[in-house]
Amino acid sequence: MRNCTGCGEPIHPKRLEIMPNTTRCVACSTVQKKGAVTILKGTGDHTWVETIHLEHEDYKAYIEAENKLRKNGNKLFDPIEEKTDIPFGFSETKLDKDIDA
Numbered sequence: 001m002r003n004c005t006g007c008g009e010p011i012h013p014k015r016l017e018i019m020p021n022t023t024r025c026v027a028c029s030t031v032q033k034k035g036a037v038t039i040l041k042g043t044g045d046h047t048w049v050e051t052i053h054l055e056h057e058d059y060k061a062y063i064e065a066e067n068k069l070r071k072n073g074n075k076l077f078d079p080i081e082e083k084t085d086i087p088f089g090f091s092e093t094k095l096d097k098d099i100d101a
Contacts, residue, residue, distance in 0.1 A: 004028050035059025 002011050006028030015022060024030070035054045042048055054062060 032056030035062070037062060 001013070002016060002023075003009065004011050004025040005023045007025065009025055009027075011022065011025050015026065033056055035056065035058075037052045037054065037059070039050045039052065040047060041050055
């Protein structure tokens with residue numbers, strides 16, 4: 001078991017198995033989230049969707065440019081924040097009423 005150089009906590013064994021030279025845990029990793037953009041190509045019955053994977057900074061620039069180009073004022077996405085405690089793929093939702101009621 002190896003400890004993280006960032007926080008001192010043990011690095012998960014599966015992370016060490018996959019990346020044996022890693023020195024940081026997932027929480028302390030400097031790797032940013034990646035983004036994907038889908039593009040519809042072709043015409044008529046001959047259409048297909050391509051998915052382009054982008055590094056974090058490129059995806060952030062794409063979203064900002066897309067939001068500027070929208071004429072109706074609706075944003076494609078809210079601006080992307082640099083760091084968040086919310087796991088990737090999840091969002092924070094506040095409920096107006098008690099769920100148990």
